[in-house]
Amino acid sequence: DPSVIKEADSIIELGPGAGRHGGLLLASGTIHEVKHTPSSLISFYLQEQNKVLRIPRKPGYGYLQVKDASLHNLKHLDVKFPLGLFTVVTGLSGSGKTTLVFDILAKDPSLSKHFDEILLIDQPLPWAMKRSTVATFMDFYTPIREVFAKEAIKNTSDLSAKSFSFNSPGGRCERCEGLGTITSNLLFFEGRTVPCPLCKGKQFNEKVLSVLYKGHSIHDILQLTVEEAALLFTGFWALQQKLTILQDVGLGYLELGQTLPSLSGGEAQRLKLAKALVKMPKETSRTLFLMDEPTIGLHPQDVEHFNLLLQEFVRRGATLIVVEHNLQLIRQADWIVDLGPGGGDKGGKLLYAGPLPNILDTKESLTARYLRTEGY
Template identity: 35%
Template structure:
């Protein structure tokens, strides 16, 4: 909040000297400070794209289709829940990293903890770096990097000094460490929510079990766009090709052979309940929920994706097209499928950055579900 006040003062200063300001923002304090509001909706993805309102703040009250309106003019504050009782304590001692100097603290286990403070106070150094570093090494498995690092950028980065300090209690209660951030779930268009959540394995198995696929001796690999035998040979399963332009940046165009379907003609001759594997990848999560209603293995992933508010995302939508908040919810949905045994420590660094209040509400529901399953969440 202190940083928001400073930002608002800076914006007021720019406006006072004759500038026009156009701000894309979810923070309600900044929205309330605006002279003119443009609200886009009513929902996300294919369900959005409409200008619901354009005018002074007070006029938004009458727009019932607006999600923003619900939070801007809420008559009551957030509902407070009774605090949970700690099931133990994860204690750190003598921690030094960046601006942290010989810090000792303890985090309650089996509950959700929020670490707060002004920007630059050391929150991320304590939780996302020192805590993650110490717990990862104590578990014998330092946190794996999710993506390939940018080699050229890495040459300009100074090596980070290791964390000084240690864990003195509570590590025996933690079985796994999961850091959920807003980084992309994949660096290439080949990755999508169907592959990331593991759902696509079950979908491919359904296609391989159809009578026509069995007669042709097709296995599940035939329906993978990463395997040569089933994918389009021209675009190699990408669905598009790179067009090199002389003296201009390269552009992407739909594959002239498969027209974006990713698969070869023989693979697309197989259908499951009237749809090809390419048709299934073009379904939204909501449409797939109805289509695979009698396939429990597929519905398990679809259920949590719907619960986290991603019902509008297409199954085959490239991961590179997802926003940071969407990628984060995909990661949480994936963990919700396999965190029923409890004992995991989830660490999230400023997870509400860039999220609409309605998305924050969904995020809190997810985090509470993780805690109710016996896990520890530190935000």
């Protein structure tokens, strides 16, 4: 959060990217020193000239309406959310935002009249297992296995696409059951995860690993980043589409075999949105997205990527309602619903609902105050 960084005594910036593209020291020192370090990425977002505004879209497809909302601290609110637009719900922590969106609006049975699909996007992946990977979640591991099965046929092998699955017996290493690691339970010590002594961490048996595609074994493929895989699998349109979308949302650095529990909250959220984008029609989508503070922990550059993804959803006809504190994202919304003025018993009041720019005249709104401070 640039507003927090500006108050720091000392800053250490790593980068320039994530994953294999990170790990370098970009800048170190005071806010003044970092601002004048050419290699710094965050310095751009600490300058006033980086404010990029857009003209909000106007409502034109009707509204979702919540009437007399009084759950928890909400004070009998009547609120409208425009269809087909990007709405942010703002206010102090405890002001009633999550209650309004997830406890009331999300449970309204009338939503089915407007939408074919309702997606609640939050950061945790409670269902994520260590056998779930980026490739399996995005549904492109099957076509990759089929590519290897065709290579096996060329070599007169009896291996099938199933043989290249680390989740099924037949081609995987049965010592580690395709995980590449085992848990070493030593007396008096906590269990430690160590490379499988049989396959040496390569997940598959020797017969499967001997099949190559452009010099890569199936294990090698799982170690590739999304960016590297996109260069390797040219000519496979369906696979390329998914790899491209992952790059568009700023996840090109993830490895295909990276397990979902190892992802950060922000990465997990963008991964789920990328999958939704793959399935979504190019236009006239009847999808409602409800999101709870999706930019927590994201670098401002990641927020830019995330905003582009949200705008693409709206372009395709989806409706977005996002609970958010991040001013960088709030500034890109079409409509704002602001609750407050405080949290708990002092919150739950509707301070403003309407086109984003007009909130600046709402004197009671702290969101408006900070938007003015940031030069909106």
